[in-house]
Amino acid sequence: MRIDPAQHGWMTAPETVAVMAALGEARFVGGAVRNALMGAHVVDIDIAVPMPPTEALLRLTAKDIKVVETGMDHGTVTAIAGTHAFEITSLRRDVETDGRHARVVFTDDWAEDAARRDFTINAMYASVTGEIFDYATGVEDLIAGRVRFMGDARTRIAEDYLRVLRLFRFHAWYGKGDMDAEGLRAAAEAKDKLGTLSAERVAKEMLRLLEARNPAPVLRIMAATGILSEILPEALQLPRLEHLAEIDADNMFLGDAVLRLAALLDSSEAAHAASDRLKLSNADRTRLEQALSGDRITAGLSAQGARRLLYRIGAGRVRDKVFLQWAAAPRAARALPWRMLLQMAESWQRPRFPLTGRDVMQAGVPEGPDVGRILAQVEDWWVGTDFAADEGACRDQLQQVIARAHP
Secondary structure, eight states, rough: BBBGGGGHHHHSHHHHHHHHHSSSSSSTTTHHHHHHHHHHOOOEEEEEEESSSSHHHHHHHHHHHHEEEEEGGEEEEEEEEEEEEEEEEEEEEEEEOSSEEEEEOSSOHHHHHHHSBGGGGGGGGETTTTTTSSSHHHHHHHHHHHOOOOOOOOHHHHHHHTHHHHHHHHHHHHOOOOOOOOOOHHHHGGGGGGGGHHHHHHHHHHHHHHSOOOHHHHHHHHTTTHHHHHOOOOOOOOOHHHHHHHHHHHHHHHOOOHHHHHHHHHHHHHHHHHHHHTTTOOHHHHHHHHHHHOOOOTOOHHHHHHHHHHHHHHHHHHHHHHHHHHSSSTTTSSSSSHHHHHHHHOOOOOOOOOOOOOHHHTTTOOSSSHHEEEEEEHHHHHHTTTTOOOOOHHHHHHHHHHHHHOO
């Protein structure tokens, strides 16, 4: 089995050709090879070389290719060619691991390097001409949809406990049928070690898992083995997440990890706790909590009510709430009302309220808290007109509100 470079632009791009030529005996490795064999999109291009990182650095700089020393101790440098970044790692073997970090020595043995990688489908290499080097059963497992550890599952997990989560993430993305029994047993036995990992690494894996076409079956297995409760001990809404994934598939939406995490949780309090535990970014934390707080949206919401809500909380938040409520609804319920609300959120343009605080003060209200309160009352009235009242009508309403506030 081989990859035809003519069918993969990333292999023949000038930047790729320059980097590979500078390195000499180098091979593509990991996800790029796996995805190319599957006919899937290749994003990250990782390269393996049978030389120490210092030599790789010298070869690249000799050809005027910019190099960033991203992890020299572990054999990794990053080459920057044009707008592309290539992670280049020296062949290596582990001499000491503690489940989070490893001490390595460099080698020129490709099979030895393959043996320390996590899964068979990630331990395949490809030359610049597309020749595949498979030191286990990577091609066979990829075709069959089997996600299996390289060698002994317990040993691979003990080298890096994040591989517990990677097993489920890769099965959600590439697996077919039942999970590998040996790997599943080893992962369940090591679940208590997940607490030794950094929250950022755990969050990255979980979010990538949630982006899979349908992560629900894998999450159910994680729940049954007690692994999921090590990460998310809150009460979880797996049926709602499963329905959301079905909605995604039917409407060709991309898997939205934060929205799917919101579907999995049952309250804004749970969202707050999960955000703290996973150390989510401020933007993701805010979105997660807002999606699960405030009023719920119903399929029977009127067009005027929808416009009012869009004005108050914004299109993005309305969209999240619509998806969550649609996912919570019975599968037999009509989808059209939800689709109409989503279409409205996508196309709606927020109108501009014609008055400001300066207009309130020019109408005779002294600067102070009354300005904001009066302006808010007029704005509420304007929203109640479905944004139809023009500036003149708003000024008339302003005079009436002032008269009531300051008779």
